[in-house]
Amino acid sequence: MHNLKLYIVTMIVHLFPESRMFAVKRGLYRWAGVKIGSNVRICSSATFMGAGMLSIGDDTWIGHRVFITSSSRVVIGSCVDVAPCVYIGTGSHRINIQGDHIAGEGYNADVVIGDGAWLCACSVILPGVEIGNKAVVAAGAVVTQNCEQQTISGGIPARKIKSLT
Template sequence: MVQTTSVRDATHPPLVARHLRGFTGAGYDKGRPVLTQAAWFAVLHLLFVKWWFPARWRPPLLRAFGARVGQRVLIRRGVRVHWPWKLDVGDDVWIGEDAWILNLEPVTIGHDCCVSQSALLCTGSHRRRSVTFEFDNGPIRLEPGSWVAARAVVLRGVTVGPGAVVGAGAVAHQDVPSGSVLTTGGTA
């Protein structure tokens, strides 16, 4: 049995009783009709993520669904992109195996960036004080030359500055300054 303790004082606001049935998703625009969404999910799961689907065909396929993808972009197997039409990728970008671009809002990846294996770029969130847990989404921007290392996470509203690194396993919940390195212990 797990015991929990509740502390309520001036620094801890009262708990919010959630009523998820009332969730509306207000303000979230998927950006394309349901038929286009369904077509993308079919292509994503039947072709795009497969090991046998050639890497050179992934950028053109994303472009066919509205993504802006530069030249010499390498997208490895297992990469998932939620909405291609909300993705902008510069030239000479590498996206590693099993990376997940959960882009409910726009994701911009500048030139010469690397998003390593199993990294997560997550533009979605929820308002924690909302009784119905409404969305609190925000765009993500990776500036030129930045690197999101293996199993790192970049959360909604974050900009990773030019040449900055989000180290392996680190979580970027706020902007990462130009040239800095965010590790699991903080910015170094």
Template sequence: MKTSILNQSKQWLKNSDHPLVKSVFTQLKTVLNFELPAPKFLCTPLYALYVFIRNLFSTFTRIVFWTPLFKGRVHKVGRPLNLYGGLPYISGPLSIEIGDNCRISGQSTFTGRSSAATQPALIIGNNVDIGWMTTIAVGSKVVIADNVRIAGRALLAGYPGHPLDAQARAQGEPETDSQVGEIILEKDVWLATGVSVTAGVRIGHGSIIAAGSVVTCNIPAMVLAGGIPARVIRELKLSEGK
């Protein structure tokens, strides 16, 4: 009720033709848009100080809090592990193995299929980057080989979480085994921003998947692929794949 009255008052002030109301509205806008002076000789060092304190706090929490907690959950992890920006969300009966020199965003999600007959496994090789807001849903197994780069907002969907049948879905039943599959990213693969990879897909070594693509079938080695669904655009030369 109070919100409705406030919105009505705001619209009345904004749209009224009365000179006094217009004057009041102009004064209110001036007050609301007020900005303090920002001299560079003062604000530049203050900003540098803010960045220093922010990075110091982030490094401290990563070393003494986020990384030890994360290592306590995974089954095997190499060194060094750069876990930046917090602690990934992990759910389900998921086995996680991570190689050496990996960088993983704390704003990522790893899930394992809870109705699987055997424990789902996420196997990450050496020198792998997993970017911001990436979700890896492991139905049976997801393998991310050495030197793979996964940009932000990627989705590796090894299982969908719901069955295709509407009645079964309404009753809260899990997906069927036919909807589940392994995902294999071979060495040197690069998934650009917003790429989705569905169950049962293998992407060959050195291949690049363009931003926003949805990969629904196997992609050969050393190609640039893109689109919905993703198709091979062109072959990559060896120097391009390095």
């Protein structure tokens, strides 16, 4: 993604009606370097940041006030539903008890969301996580490790609650 272009697009898109003008938004985000499939619907209050790569598959919904920050790579599959207030981030810090700041050296790790997955409201997807195809991440969950396909995961930290097969 191109930081300056993405900043400009974000300022413009936030002026649009929340759940309208999806084709225009797709075009603007593509111009800013986001790889977007067909029929992707992005709410106007969603925010994308970072110089990393963001790819969104066909027929995916990005809900209200979603925040995605990528300093490496975020891949969101096709037919994914991302509910309001979801956070997806590729960067964090290692804990450094010896330093002046306990948030020590920074690191980046890719995030991959499988086809047909559902990230429920206010869930948090941390660096290095893979969400399997048709997996559900429960509302308010903090995902720190991979979620198997066709399962429901929830809690802090998120754990497998139920298999859907």
